[in-house]
Amino acid sequence: MKVILANPRGFCAGVHMAIDTVQELIDLIGPPLWVFHEIVHNKHVVERFIEQGVTFVDSIDEVPEGQTVVFSAHGVSPAVRERAKARSLRMIDATCPLVTKVHVEARRYAKQGCKILLVGHAGHDEVEGTFGEAPDAITIVESPADVEATNFSADDQLIYLTQTTLSIDDANVIIGAIKAKYPHCKAPPKEDICYATTNRQHAVRDMAKDADLTLVVGSQNSSNSVRLTEISETDGTPARLLDDKSGLDDGWFEGVETVLVTAGASAPDDLVQAIVQELADRFGAEVEESTPVDEGMQFALPVTLRVMKSQATP
Numbered sequence: 001m002k003v004i005l006a007n008p009r010g011f012c013a014g015v016h017m018a019i020d021t022v023q024e025l026i027d028l029i030g031p032p033l034w035v036f037h038e039i040v041h042n043k044h045v046v047e048r049f050i051e052q053g054v055t056f057v058d059s060i061d062e063v064p065e066g067q068t069v070v071f072s073a074h075g076v077s078p079a080v081r082e083r084a085k086a087r088s089l090r091m092i093d094a095t096c097p098l099v100t101k102v103h104v105e106a107r108r109y110a111k112q113g114c115k116i117l118l119v120g121h122a123g124h125d126e127v128e129g130t131f132g133e134a135p136d137a138i139t140i141v142e143s144p145a146d147v148e149a150t151n152f153s154a155d156d157q158l159i160y161l162t163q164t165t166l167s168i169d170d171a172n173v174i175i176g177a178i179k180a181k182y183p184h185c186k187a188p189p190k191e192d193i194c195y196a197t198t199n200r201q202h203a204v205r206d207m208a209k210d211a212d213l214t215l216v217v218g219s220q221n222s223s224n225s226v227r228l229t230e231i232s233e234t235d236g237t238p239a240r241l242l243d244d245k246s247g248l249d250d251g252w253f254e255g256v257e258t259v260l261v262t263a264g265a266s267a268p269d270d271l272v273q274a275i276v277q278e279l280a281d282r283f284g285a286e287v288e289e290s291t292p293v294d295e296g297m298q299f300a301l302p303v304t305l306r307v308m309k310s311q312a313t314p
């Protein structure tokens with residue numbers, strides 16, 4: 001068996017920043033510490049922080065008054081910030097700057113009187129946060145049928161925005177439906193699907209054709225990980241999504257000579273390496289790492305945390 005390790009794969013700059021934020025806070029002030037929603041959508045990342053005393057909540061009311069709460073990489077709506085303020089919480093905002101960019105666009109276009117079609121998955125943390133920036137102006141569309149069901153007029157100023165972690169192909173289908181129904185609908189000034197999503201999808205598209213099976217390391221609720229499996233399958237290579245090596249099933253590998261291994265943007269690389277080692281142990285797999293890619297992206301820690309750190313330094 002040959003294993004091809006995809007590049008780029010795994011952690012993006014936003015996930016690095018969000019995870020570093022929680023770790024630095026643990027080191028600085030220790031538990032108790034609360035995080036609103038999963039800091040990133042990965043089971044192991046969350047479990048590792050729970051072991052260090054972090055509590056993850058889905059309601060701000062679960063955080064005791066006056067305590068510290070971290071907002072996850074997916075961002076939050078203004079209503080969540082207001083609620084946290086009302087409870088006198090110290091807020092540390094680990095929202096990825098590329099998600100914040102979409103929030104800023106939503107606010108700006110709503111203020112200009114535009115109607116916004118937000119292409120994304122209803123109920124996803126990121127989409128809920130963006131929607132909350134301008135609920136009266138935003139309509140969420142998940143499919144061409146959703147677009148068809150809308151009823152804007154030629155006089156409405158329309159713009160579409162997208163979730164950052166969509167499949168580029170799926171998004172293009174929905175955007176095509178928007179343009180067909182509303183030719184006057186404007187596009188965002190700069191692509192909303194982020195560099196990390198784009199690069200990981202392109203890598204799978206390039207490399208899956210040389211494999212008999214694609215393994216995507218990531219959690220079921222990780223949007224960008226699920227999209228990677230879909231891309232491989234659409235291009236004819238079966239794909240499996242797994243959290244860690246315990247998810248490997250010998251039945252997947254019958255007649256399989258080449259396996260592509262990649263990881264969603266929230267999956268730690270030690271889990272990838274453990275899977276590769278397992279394939280070497282079970283099947284004598286030889287590993288070929290594709291050319292590493294420097295994505296050249298790094299995000300600073302949240303301002304509040306940087307101030308806390310500078311005040312703690314003697």
Ligand code: SF4
Pocket residue numbers: 012013014015073096097098099164165194195196197224265
């Ligand atoms: S996947 Fe993209 S938008 Fe999401 S945290 Fe990573 S860089 Fe930011």
